[in-house]
Amino acid sequence: MVDVLAAEISRFVRAVGPEPDETLVEMDRFAEEHGFPHVGPEVGAFLRFVARLSDAERIFEFGSGYGYSAYWFADALPDDGGEIVLTEVDEDELEQAREYMAAGGYDALAQYELGDAVETAERYDGPFDVVLIDIQKHQYKDAFEAIRSKVPVGGVIVADNAISASVIEFEKLLDMVEAAQADDDAARRVIEAESNEHTRGIADYLERVSADPAFETVVTPLGEGIAVSYRVE
Numbered sequence: 001m002v003d004v005l006a007a008e009i010s011r012f013v014r015a016v017g018p019e020p021d022e023t024l025v026e027m028d029r030f031a032e033e034h035g036f037p038h039v040g041p042e043v044g045a046f047l048r049f050v051a052r053l054s055d056a057e058r059i060f061e062f063g064s065g066y067g068y069s070a071y072w073f074a075d076a077l078p079d080d081g082g083e084i085v086l087t088e089v090d091e092d093e094l095e096q097a098r099e100y101m102a103a104g105g106y107d108a109l110a111q112y113e114l115g116d117a118v119e120t121a122e123r124y125d126g127p128f129d130v131v132l133i134d135i136q137k138h139q140y141k142d143a144f145e146a147i148r149s150k151v152p153v154g155g156v157i158v159a160d161n162a163i164s165a166s167v168i169e170f171e172k173l174l175d176m177v178e179a180a181q182a183d184d185d186a187a188r189r190v191i192e193a194e195s196n197e198h199t200r201g202i203a204d205y206l207e208r209v210s211a212d213p214a215f216e217t218v219v220t221p222l223g224e225g226i227a228v229s230y231r232v233e
């Protein structure tokens with residue numbers, strides 16, 4: 001019942017949202033055929049929307065896969081002076097991202113970085129107006145620490161898989177967030193011991209960003225859930 005409702009809502013969001021171009025349609029087909037966990041069209045459209053609202057000139061992605069989220073972002077960047085940094089540990093996926101970005105005419109905007117995204121972020125100078133975190137869940141907090149100071153006031157960090165994913169136990173995540181808010185260390189330790197590392201990674205991330213006075217964070221149930229953190233100071 002809940003799944004049916006979620007599927008209907010997602011269909012509705014897609015119907016109202018911007019039309020994916022031919023390349024995005026092909027990329028969606030690729031994800032479906034290969035079971036690739038891309039952010040999907042609802043979150044893709046939202047990412048581009050965030051980049052437009054922020055007048056983004058520079059974007060950093062932690063975990064670009066075959067380029068799906070980067071492709072959505074790219075159209076919001078200025079042709080002259082815009083930049084998006086794609087990071088990926090898988091060489092074949094990064095090569096595929098390069099081909100898709102070129103097909104959309106976005107190749108000149110993109111920097112392709114093979115290797116660990118957190119290490120890459122540490123090497124780059126800011127500012128980055130928009131950041132996407134979509135890597136291994138236990139690395140989310142490290143990703144935030146690596147990029148935090150490079151996001152100016154008015155910048156936005158979006159973290160995917162903030163609510164649920166097949167690997168994430170939603171009820172436990174909620175318990176962990178509530179225990180953290182209540183400062184109940186004993187409860188948190190018990191829940192943590194029973195949770196998998198994906199859940200712990202997401203809970204640690206949400207606790208870190210929501211306690212950071214420089215950011216205002218809102219979680220929204222698009223796709224697998226995204227945490228959107230806006231830099232206020």
Ligand SMILES: C[S@@+](CC[C@H](N)C(=O)[O-])C[C@H]1O[C@@H](n2cnc3c(N)ncnc32)[C@H](O)[C@@H]1O
Nearest residue numbers: 038039063064065068069088089116117135136
């Ligand atoms: C869930 S996929 C999403 C990719 C992309 N954002 C999208 O929506 O299609 C995550 C990608 O991050 C890559 N990845 C995981 N950990 C990484 C790391 N530490 N550094 C760089 N890439 C990483 C994986 O190989 C995978 O391709």
